[in-house]
Structures are given as C-alpha cells and as structure tokens.
Amino acid sequence: MTLVEKILAKKAGKKVVRPNQIVEFSVDLAMIHDALGAHTIARFRELGVEKVWDPARIVVVLDHYVPNKDIDTAKKCLNIKKFVLEQGIENYYEVGKGGIAHQVLVEKGHVLPGTTLVAVDSHTTTSGVVGAFATGIGVDEMAVVFKTGRLWERVPGTIRINVEGKLRPPIASKDLMLFILKRLGVSGALFKSLQYTGSTISQMSIESRMVLTNMAIESGATNGIIEPDQKVVDFLKARTNQPFEVIQSDPDAEYAETLEFHVDDIKEPMVAVPPKPSNAVGVTEVEGTRIDQAFIGSCTNGRLEDLRIAARILKGRKADKFTKVIVIPASQEVLKAALAEGLIETFVEAGAVVGPPTCGPCMEAHMGILGPGEVCISTANRNFQGRVGDVTAKIYLASPATVAASALKGKISDPREFFREA
Amino acid sequence: MTDLVLKGKAIKLWDNISTDDIIPGRFAHLRSNLPELAKHVLEDTTPEFASRVRDMSLHAGGEAILVAGKNLGLGSSREHAPLVIKMSGVGAILAKSAARIFFRNAINQGLPVLLCDTDKIGDGDELEINLTGGTIANLTSGITLSCSKMPPIMSAILKEGGLIPYIQKHKGFVITR
Numbered sequence: 251m252t253l254v255e256k257i258l259a260k261k262a263g264k265k266v267v268r269p270n271q272i273v274e275f276s277v278d279l280a281m282i283h284d285a286l287g288a289h290t291i292a293r294f295r296e297l298g299v300e301k302v303w304d305p306a307r308i309v310v311v312l313d314h315y316v317p318n319k320d321i322d323t324a325k326k327c328l329n330i331k332k333f334v335l336e337q338g339i340e341n342y343y344e345v346g347k348g349g350i351a352h353q354v355l356v357e358k359g360h361v362l363p364g365t366t367l368v369a370v371d372s373h374t375t376t377s378g379v380v381g382a383f384a385t386g387i388g389v390d391e392m393a394v395v396f397k398t399g400r401l402w403e404r405v406p407g408t409i410r411i412n413v414e415g416k417l418r419p420p421i422a423s424k425d426l427m428l429f430i431l432k433r434l435g436v437s438g439a440l441f442k443s444l445q446y447t448g449s450t451i452s453q454m455s456i457e458s459r460m461v462l463t464n465m466a467i468e469s470g471a472t473n474g475i476i477e478p479d480q481k482v483v484d485f486l487k488a489r490t491n492q493p494f495e496v497i498q499s500d501p502d503a504e505y506a507e508t509l510e511f512h513v514d515d516i517k518e519p520m521v522a523v524p525p526k527p528s529n530a531v532g533v534t535e536v537e538g539t540r541i542d543q544a545f546i547g548s549c550t551n552g553r554l555e556d557l558r559i560a561a562r563i564l565k566g567r568k569a570d571k572f573t574k575v576i577v578i579p580a581s582q583e584v585l586k587a588a589l590a591e592g593l594i595e596t597f598v599e600a601g602a603v604v605g606p607p608t609c610g611p612c613m614e615a616h617m618g619i620l621g622p623g624e625v626c627i628s629t630a631n632r633n634f635q636g637r638v639g640d641v642t643a644k645i646y647l648a649s650p651a652t653v654a655a656s657a658l659k660g661k662i663s664d665p666r667e668f669f670r671e672a
Numbered sequence: 673m674t675d676l677v678l679k680g681k682a683i684k685l686w687d688n689i690s691t692d693d694i695i696p697g698r699f700a701h702l703r704s705n706l707p708e709l710a711k712h713v714l715e716d717t718t719p720e721f722a723s724r725v726r727d728m729s730l731h732a733g734g735e736a737i738l739v740a741g742k743n744l745g746l747g748s749s750r751e752h753a754p755l756v757i758k759m760s761g762v763g764a765i766l767a768k769s770a771a772r773i774f775f776r777n778a779i780n781q782g783l784p785v786l787l788c789d790t791d792k793i794g795d796g797d798e799l800e801i802n803l804t805g806g807t808i809a810n811l812t813s814g815i816t817l818s819c820s821k822m823p824p825i826m827s828a829i830l831k832e833g834g835l836i837p838y839i840q841k842h843k844g845f846v847i848t849r
Contacts (some may be wrong), residue, residue, distance in 0.1 A: 271822045272824075272825055272847055273847065274845045274847045278774060285700075285750075286749070286750065286751075289703070289751075293836060295769070295839075296836050297836065297839060298840070320701070320706070322701050370749055371749055372748055372749045372773060374749065385772075386749040386773050387747055387749065387773065387774060387776070388776060388777040388780055389751050389779070390751065390777070390780040390834070390835040390836055391776065391780060391835065394834070394835060394839050394845075397839070397841075398844050400844060400845060401845070402825050402845050402847060404823065435745060436688055436746055437742055437743035437746070437771075439689070440743060440769055440771070440772065441772055468741060470746060470771055470772070472772055478696075493732065525690075526688065556754040613692075613697050613748070614696065614697030614698045614700065615697065619698075632690075632692075632747065634690040634692040634693065634747060635690075635692065635693065635716060635717070636692045636693065636696035636697070636698070636716050637690075637692045637696070637697065638697070639698065640698075641716040643694065
C-alpha cells in the first residue's frame with residue numbers, strides 16, 4: 251500500500267484498503283478557523299449534543315478576518331471563543347498568538363506523521379508535509395466530526411510526483427509547483443493523492459515542501475503527502491513531546507501513476523496567469539505586465555525562507571512608487587524570526603506595508619482587496635476570477651522572488667537579474 | 673417503492689466552475705442571510721442564471737437543472753457554494769466530474785449531483801432524472817444517459833435530505849459495500 255492507503259487502513263481499523271474504497275476512519279485532529287467556525291458550531295448544535303468528542307483533538311485558529319474587520323466578523327469570533335471556553339478546547343490561537351492555521355498546525359507540532367487531520371479549509375492539504383493524511387471538509391462534516399470523531403473517505407489512489415535535480419535560486423518550490431500544475435491541470439488529480447518523491451524533495455526544506463502539499467488541492471487532489479524523513483522527525487521533535495510513528499509507503503506499493511519531473515526542465519521562474527493556477531508560463535512571457543499590487547504571504551509562501559529571498563531582492567532598494575506592496579508573515583513565529591533577522595526593516599525601508607500574520611489578500615477576506623481592473627502579483631495559491639475583490643481584477647501567481655522583483659518595478663519582472671552575482 | 677424522479681430543464685454551463693464563480697468571497701458578509709446571498713449565485717459569469725432558475729421553477733412540473741462540464745466547484749471548502757445553488761431553486765446538478773469538497777458539500781446539503789456525459793445535454797433540454805436508478809432521459813434529444821454509481825453512503829445521505837438529518841437518524845456513518 252502507499253503511504254496514504256496505509257494511514258487510512260490503520261485509522262479505519264482495516265488490514266488493507268484499496269483505491270476508491272469507501273472507509274470510515276477516526277480523526278486524530280480537527281481544525282476550524284473564523285471563516286467557517288461559527289457555521290460549524292451552529293451545525294454542531296443542530297446535532298443536539300452537548301460536548302465535542304474530544305476537546306484535545308480540536309485546534310481553533312483565527313486567521314481570516316482578524317483583527318476583526320467589522321461587526322459581523324467580530325460576532326463570529328466571539329461566538330467561536332465562547333464555544334472554545336465552553337468545550338474546554340486548549341488549542342486556541344487568538345490573533346497575535348498564532349497566524350495562518352495551516353502554518354500554525356505544522357509549526358506548533360500539532361500534526362504528526364501517520365495521523366489524520368481534517369479542517370474546514372481546502373488548503374488543509376498543507377499538513378501532509380509531515381506524512382499525515384490531511385484534507386479539507388465542509389462545515390456539516392466538521393459538525394459530525396465534533397460529535398463522533400469519525401468521517402468517511404473515498405481512499406484516493408496515489409499519483410507519485412517524482413522530482414529529480416537541484417533547484418537553482420531564485421527558482422524555488424513555487425516555480426516547481428506551478429510547473430507541475432501546468433502538466434496536471436486543475437482536475438488532473440481529482441480524488442487522487444499526490445505523493446511527492448525524489449532527490450529534489452529530499453533536499454528541500456520543510457518550508458519549501460509545504461508549498462507542494464499546500465497546492466496539491468489546485469490539481470483537484472484529495473490530499474498531498476510526503477514520506478517523513480529525518481528532517482521531519484527532527485523538526486517535530488523540537489516542537490512536540492507527543493510520540494509518533496513514522497509510516498512509509500510499502501516497497502511494492504501500487505501507484506495510480508508516476509509522473510517524472512526534472513528541475514532542469516524549468517527554464518525560468520514560472521507565473522500562473524489568471525484565471526487558473528495551472529496556467530503557468532515562463533516569467534519572460536508576461537514580463538512587463540503592469541501591476542497595482544504585489545503580495546508576499548499566505549499559507550503557500552509566507553514563511554521565513556520566503557521572506558528571506560524577498561528581502562534579499564528588496565534590500566537597499568525602493569518599491570515602485572505606485573505599487574502597493576504587502577508583506578504578511580504566515581505566523582507570529584515567522585514574524586518574530588523575520589524581525590530578529592532585520593527582514594521586516596528591509597520591507598519597511600523598501601516601502602512595503604507589513605501586515606499582522608493572517609491570510610491577508612489571498613482571498614477576499616481582509617486587507618488588500620482589489621478594485622476594478624487592478625492587477626496583483628501574489629505568492630498565494632489561487633487566481634480565479636473574483637477571488638480577491640472586484641470581478642475585473644486580475645491575479646498572477648508567482649514565487650516570493652518574482653513578486654519581490656515585480657514590486658520594485660511595478661510590473662511583472664524576472665528575479666534572476668538579482669541573482670547573477672551568485 | 674417508486675423511483676424518485678425529477679423533471680426539469682437544463683441550464684448548460686462549462687468546465688472548471690470555481691467556488692469563486694459560484695459565490696465570490698466579496699459576498700461573505702451575506703452568509704448569515706442565505707436568501708440574499710443566493711441572489712448573487714454565478715452572477716459574475718452568468719448574470720442571468722438566478723432569473724432563469726426562478727422562471728423555470730415558477731412553471732409547473734419542472735425544475736432548473738444545472739448542467740456543468742468537468743471539475744465543477746473547484747476551490748474553496750465553503751459549503752455556501754452548493755447551498756446558494758440549492759437556495760436559488762436548482763433541483764439537481766449534472767456534471768462530468770465534480771471537485772471533491774464541492775461534491776460532498778452538495779450531497780450533504782441534500783442537493784443531488786449526478787455524474788454523466790453532459791456533452792449529450794444542450795441548454796434548455798427537457799430532462800427526466802431518475803435519481804433512484806441513476807439514469808437521465810433527455811426528452812429533447814431522445815437519448816438516455818446513465819450516471820456513474822454514487823457510493824452508497826452518499827445515496828443514503830441524499831435520501832435523508834442531507835448529512836445533518838442523516839446523522840440525526842443514524843447517529844453515525846453506516847458504511848456498506
């Protein structure tokens with residue numbers, strides 16, 4: 251069996267499971283945030299139970315509309331906080347204490363190898379980086395999980411994405427992911443699991459790997475997953491005292507498909523042209539496109555290494571006079587480290603606004619919403635029509651390096667010119 | 673037991689309709705006012721959608737049937753996407769394929785989603801959907817289509833009108849082969 255099959259078999263109490271089999275499995279961890287948390291709680295009440303199945307297995311993170319943008323979102327957060335107190339949920343991250351939920355789940359060591367995580371958010375796939383089965387669900391399903399700790403799933407067959415070669419900066423995991431999506435398309439992995447393997451993945455930091463698991467959903471995948479190696483074990487041991495078991499795919503595991511990639515085939519930094527994350531082109535094809543906003547952040551690319559590479563490009567330079575440059579660290583921990591390294595000072599000096607660790611303008615939530623006809627280059631994960639503000643606004647997706655280079659010029663720019671000295 | 677049959681007219685849409693197409697995030701503040709939210713369903717790409725659905729449901733003996741291509745509902749986990757489609761008056765969805773979370777959310781809201789070759793359905797075609805048997809008679813073209821078999825757990829949830837009533841009745845999931 252593949253890694254995801256082994257996890258689902260174990261959690262379903264079965265010796266063997268097969269792709270497309272329907273199984274009921276036990277949920278090890280469930281997360282709600284403020285975008286759909288209050289709705290989840292309302293549905294939970296409809297089920298007529300008083301107490302959640304296990305408050306220790308629930309994580310609550312406020313990240314979409316905080317600090318609250320209006321009375322409506324403030325009410326929703328109050329509602330969630332009341333529920334947290336009433337149910338005795340310890341793992342609660344108020345604004346200023348955590349950051350973006352998917353970052354917090356991994357960074358605080360909540361998600362462990364071989365376990366199952368469900369959350370009311372499609373980018374829950376991010377947590378597959380530690381070798382967990384992590385997937386997004388709706389609020390009704392979460393209400394049932396709160397009651398029973400159980401859910402059903404169609405066991406996804408596994409598509410192995412094997413990547414070989416050494417990434418040469420500024421080409422990064424985001425460029426690789428957009429390159430992969432170009433081949434897979436937005437429905438290429440529907441009801442499948444994406445398992446990333448190969449020398450490129452082994453060499454990657456946990457942060458870089460999270461870009462790949464995060465955007466697995468953009469191909470329609472149920473989840474994204476990477477077999478845990480020593481890097482993951484060391485990362486988690488520094489972050490949790492909870493014991494965990496490392497599970498790997500069986501040597502004779504059957505894959506639905508294996509797609510081979512070599513990073514040398516990525517000839518230049520990639521940009522996904524609206525309105526699909528799979529519309530990837532080389533940066534030179536869209537170079538010079540005027541932008542109104544450059545956003546560095548999100549659960550895809552708001553981590554320390556992302557801020558480092560952006561700061562390397564922005565240091566000692568000024569962003570374009572007419573371009574709104576927004577930098578939002580993915581978590582308080584990332585913000586703290588970025589402050590210590592002087593990265594935040596670099597951003598401020600360059601003329602960027604640095605926001606509090608939240609989702610920011612990744613979707614139409616809060617801060618950085620686009621007006622009619624505005625163009626944004628963003629390190630986030632989706633560029634659908636109407637995702638961030640006005641329906642006529644356009645979003646291009648790229649790596650932190652490409653977004654930083656574009657911020658300087660006020661148009662889509664190739665970051666490689668800032669890397670020639672190396 | 674008699675078969676559950678739904679009659680109506682097709683509103684033909686396309687591939688890869690995202691949850692942002694269905695209900696953009698800028699209407700998030702209306703999530704606590706569903707009838708108001710439903711007025712904006714698909715308005716960015718198909719401004720006439722809501723009024724077409726309304727007109728169809730006003731006529732006796734028919735419902736609006738949303739017919740999409742592949743990967744319907746890609747994107748967000750917001751259940752408001754299928755919910756506003758249902759609230760707008762759509763009786764059922766037909767698609768070549770649907771995104772995992774959208775598909776589950778729709779069934780959990782009691783909105784039938786059947787997977788079939790929707791190339792064989794044109795805009796405005798009169799359809800008769802046999803929800804029990806999983807077949808679609810296209811009365812306009814005379815073609816009968818068969819749908820992919822839905823997992824029994826999904827049929828059972830649909831039969832109870834959605835996940836919440838299903839759980840209220842069964843207390844948990846009942847998985848059968």
